Amino acid sequence: MEAILQFFFTYKEAIFIIALSVFLGIEVISNVPSVLHTPLMSGANAISGVIIIGGIILVGHADASRLSLELVLGILAVIFGTLNVVGGFVVTDRMLEMFKKKKK
Numbered sequence: 001m002e003a004i005l006q007f008f009f010t011y012k013e014a015i016f017i018i019a020l021s022v023f024l025g026i027e028v029i030s031n032v033p034s035v036l037h038t039p040l041m042s043g044a045n046a047i048s049g050v051i052i053i054g055g056i057i058l059v060g061h062a063d064a065s066r067l068s069l070e071l072v073l074g075i076l077a078v079i080f081g082t083l084n085v086v087g088g089f090v091v092t093d094r095m096l097e098m099f100k101k102k103k104k
């Protein structure tokens with residue numbers, strides 16, 4: 001328990017910034033009008049693409065002979081970034097399907 005308290009005391013500024021970012025992100029995203037959804041999704045896909053590239057670079061530089069923090073974080077970055085890009089494309093495709101004319 002003392003180690004946990006020491007961790008929070010040591011990194012209290014970073015923990016505060018992360019918590020504030022979470023609340024600010026929830027507030028900003030909940031107030032986005034639906035008209036801006038597709039442009040924001042494109043921006044999120046671009047950011048996730050950068051995360052995928054960074055994860056690939058991190059995995060490439062990690063020591064593959066042992067399980068290290070760099071290897072795990074790189075693999076997680078590639079997996080989650082890919083899921084976000086694919087999900088973004090699926091959602092954007094569904095939204096664009098709504099604007100197509102129906103076949104008779």
